[in-house]
Amino acid sequence: MQEHQQKIYALRKRIVATKGFDQADWITIGDATDCQHIIESHPRLLRALSFGDPDYPTAVGDVLKSMFTYHRNSLDDVTNFLDKNYPLTNNVSVSTAPTESTKSIVFTPNIFQIPGTEVESDLVSIMMPFAGFDDVHQGIVRACNQAGYRCQRADDIWDHSTILQDIFSLIYRSKIVIADFSGRNPNVMYEVGIAHTLGKIVIPISQTLEHIPSDLHGHRIQTYLKNGEGIDSLETALAAKLKSI
Numbered sequence: 001m002q003e004h005q006q007k008i009y010a011l012r013k014r015i016v017a018t019k020g021f022d023q024a025d026w027i028t029i030g031d032a033t034d035c036q037h038i039i040e041s042h043p044r045l046l047r048a049l050s051f052g053d054p055d056y057p058t059a060v061g062d063v064l065k066s067m068f069t070y071h072r073n074s075l076d077d078v079t080n081f082l083d084k085n086y087p088l089t090n091n092v093s094v095s096t097a098p099t100e101s102t103k104s105i106v107f108t109p110n111i112f113q114i115p116g117t118e119v120e121s122d123l124v125s126i127m128m129p130f131a132g133f134d135d136v137h138q139g140i141v142r143a144c145n146q147a148g149y150r151c152q153r154a155d156d157i158w159d160h161s162t163i164l165q166d167i168f169s170l171i172y173r174s175k176i177v178i179a180d181f182s183g184r185n186p187n188v189m190y191e192v193g194i195a196h197t198l199g200k201i202v203i204p205i206s207q208t209l210e211h212i213p214s215d216l217h218g219h220r221i222q223t224y225l226k227n228g229e230g231i232d233s234l235e236t237a238l239a240a241k242l243k244s245i
Contacts, residue, residue, distance in 0.1 A: 095199025
């Protein structure tokens with residue numbers, strides 16, 4: 001994608017997502033860029049904005065393309081207008097857990113680096129012991145695929161110098177975290193703490209309820225037997241759960 005196309009896409013997304021951006025803003029932008037004729041003559045832009053029609057994003061993209069063709073610096077002018085009147089903040093929500101609360105917290109990790117990527121709505125991260133769990137892992141992978149999700153485990157990636165940063169980045173990017181508590185693995189418990197703090201949807205599984213920390217006894221746990229039939233049942237249950245989310 002060419003640079004101006006990337007700018008148009010980013011500006012369209014930003015304008016559509018900006019609360020309070022109205023017809024007066026478009027008129028101001030038109031005056032500042034000498035592109036008022038493009039804005040006012042578009043058959044759908046202002047009407048779609050006023051009525052909240054679903055084709056508004058398309059109209060915004062059309063207008064930005066025409067503005068760029070007419071005046072190459074117009075995209076920079078639009079960006080400057082947005083930065084001045086609707087400045088972006090550095091606070092990004094990565095929570096995917098449903099909540100009715102209007103309150104949120106902002107924190108800055110001092111151990112992890114905050115990834116420069118966004119949450120991937122089709123990504124599931126798997127947190128589980130590595131040794132001796134290959135058959136369970138494959139069952140989880142099949143369940144994710146059945147439900148239309150991609151899935152990754154920490155050993156699938158090597159983007160950073162420390163595995164802890166890779167784990168944090170994976171959880172950060174994921175919509176859902178599947179955590180296997182079998183064996184009381186301390187790493188899994190630590191990773192689930194990260195997932196809960198980031199507001200991820202966590203699906204806990206275990207071969208026995210005795211391995212679940214007492215703090216999580218109020219959560220529903222998917223138990224399974226570590227044999228062929230048990231893993232097949234786990235696969236079916238997980239696929240159904242993922243499809244329901």
